[in-house]
Amino acid sequence: MTGLRYVYAVCHPLGAPLQAELTGVAGDPPRLLTHHGLIAVVSHVPERDFAEQPLRAHLEDLDWLTETARAHQGVIDALTVVTTPLPLRLGTVFRDDSGVRVMMEAREDDFRHTLDRLEGRVEWGVKVYVESEPEETGEPAEKAASGRDYLRQRRRYVRAHEDLWQQAEEFASRLHAVLSSHAEDSRLHAPQNATLSGISGQNVLNAAYLVSRHESEEFVELVDRTKDDVPGLRVELTGPWAAYSFAGEETGEGDTT
Template identity: 45%
Template sequence: MSDVGTYLYAVALAEDPAPSEGLTGVTGGPVRAISHAGLVAYVSAVPLTEFGEEPLRRSLEDMDWLGETARAHHRVVEAVAAKAPTAPVRLVTVYRDDAQIRSLLEQRHDDFVDVLSRIAGRQEWGVKVYAAPSEAPQPEEPAAPSSPGTAYLKKRQASLHTREEAWRQAVARAEQIHDVLGSVAVASHRHRAQDPQLSGREEWMVLNGAYLVDEERGGEFGQVVEGLRGEGIEVELTGPWAPYSFTTAVETGESEARDDGP
């Protein structure tokens, strides 16, 4: 078995492919194009000593390695997407060889074509909504004296009630924002809220949305986001991106890394 695998970044239509010259992949090697069945896959060679199934299990726990790999992956995808409608592939999707890539393009041809047709002329925008947890007001002094333990419990209950109410209001506001943005987009997707360790924020993330927007409406979408900002919440707009969130119809069915046969 070869000790080199084929790392897949993205798929586009072969009729109008983006050039791969000058692009470097996750290990610094050149990106190349594999054309088959009217599609073109953008790939690079990777060592299975690093990108095989077992090594990847360890590497994916290394945040520095994962961040560097993700940045290299996204650079390739964004470069291709800037030139042609592109279906990004999940991070660290590795095949045994080029033959498996051709088999994928043939077997999933219709799925790729459908998705590429749907995302043509459109971009993905990301919107995150944060809300600051409310602090409970200090309770009034009780008319009758109470023990320190009782006073603490009352204060704790008041704090919990206030935070729960603040959470409900923030979630309701996020739902309204999502609905408004969805009316401008042609498709939307809600991702799971990021862990504070990943977001670097102490506030609640009450919306982590992705929106597929016609290119000519990108400015309008940004204006709508701006108009949704308000007291008590922060709205963060990112993009435009390649449409990562809207290519799930062509998930390869592979594990995150694969160096064996079908």
């Protein structure tokens, strides 16, 4: 099949085959491209969609982007079952196999170093949210009898809101310190925008933790024990994922010229 080469990840040779009938981006099954003992996991994708200009336009199309990201993640998830992949950024595309090999040659030392560091490890994500409040509009719940009563109720509301946010920030800091001490590495990401994510509550912690597979059960139990520590807060755990936050990917630019 002709077409450009879409690269999902680089990894060591697989210890077991990928699941049968796995399809990737643009519906094409992933293939393994070997170079100096490393594996690039690639699919063939059509130039009409993945050359530089159409790809740039497609990345502004939310439906197309969602479908492509889901297919990309499906391959990464399948790889995570059988090996420790070094995931590349969504939309990493090269002209042909030779372009992929040139990239692997140029970055071989970095790939080997990072793969050795990530071997046997997975990423867990932990988010803390301040739950929506009854007076989310900022209006007191009780009807004020006078202007003075209204101002008094407003002051109580503001103080309660400030206290909750202070508790949330202190809890998030403590939780991050505890989880970081039980992980091999950690990353703090910017809080998620509630409007864009569509998730209820205000995000006060958005962190990733690199954890050994053998210690993941203990890490999950540690997070579970904190979930009810502070009323009004919600703790969410996701994973295990391939270690995107620790892959050290500077760019997803390929060579499609």
